[in-house]
Amino acid sequence: MSIATSTDTKGFLFDTTVAKAITTGVKETLFEMCRLPCDFESSFVVHNWSPIGNGSGRIDLYTDDQRGMLQLHFTEDAALAIMAKLLGRSPMFLNEDTLDCIGALTGVIYGRMKAILNPMGYKFLMALPEMQYTEKLSRPEGDVRHLIIPFKVASSKCYIQMVYYV
Numbered sequence: 001m002s003i004a005t006s007t008d009t010k011g012f013l014f015d016t017t018v019a020k021a022i023t024t025g026v027k028e029t030l031f032e033m034c035r036l037p038c039d040f041e042s043s044f045v046v047h048n049w050s051p052i053g054n055g056s057g058r059i060d061l062y063t064d065d066q067r068g069m070l071q072l073h074f075t076e077d078a079a080l081a082i083m084a085k086l087l088g089r090s091p092m093f094l095n096e097d098t099l100d101c102i103g104a105l106t107g108v109i110y111g112r113m114k115a116i117l118n119p120m121g122y123k124f125l126m127a128l129p130e131m132q133y134t135e136k137l138s139r140p141e142g143d144v145r146h147l148i149i150p151f152k153v154a155s156s157k158c159y160i161q162m163v164y165y166v
Helices: 016-034 076-087 096-120
Strands: 038-040 044-046 055-062 067-074 130-133 144-153 156-165
Touching: 016 038, 016 076, 016 096, 016 144, 016 156, 055 096, 067 076, 067 096, 076 096, 076 144, 076 156, 096 130
Parallel strands: none
Antiparallel strands: 038 144, 044 144, 055 067, 055 130, 067 156, 144 156
């Protein structure tokens, strides 16, 4: 995995250690809890990005001096496959229970990321995950950069989105 960088970028969004920690959190959580492997693609940084998926988990990223957001976007097929692996069954379509599952996974993934990074001095603060149908998400406004990390799980392309507020 590579991260696009430039000399004027600052903040945790552009730190390869943070990107590796979040991908590790996703990979370990989905494998240990669901026995689903993940394959990551090359990341990219953009100023505007419209989330792709059906169900999303969101959690704020805060340190003492930086602010951002982590969102995980899952297709309906991926979300239902995850739920089926976790519970032994899943609904026929994405619903509130599936969104609750995505929110819970987002919290576990963030916790793993914090457990990797905070001993290194990053000091991410705890936050509560939220979940939403992807189409209903509000998009960040202003001068924001998005780190996008595509990955495949259950044969579906999903996305990690990290937003850094300048």
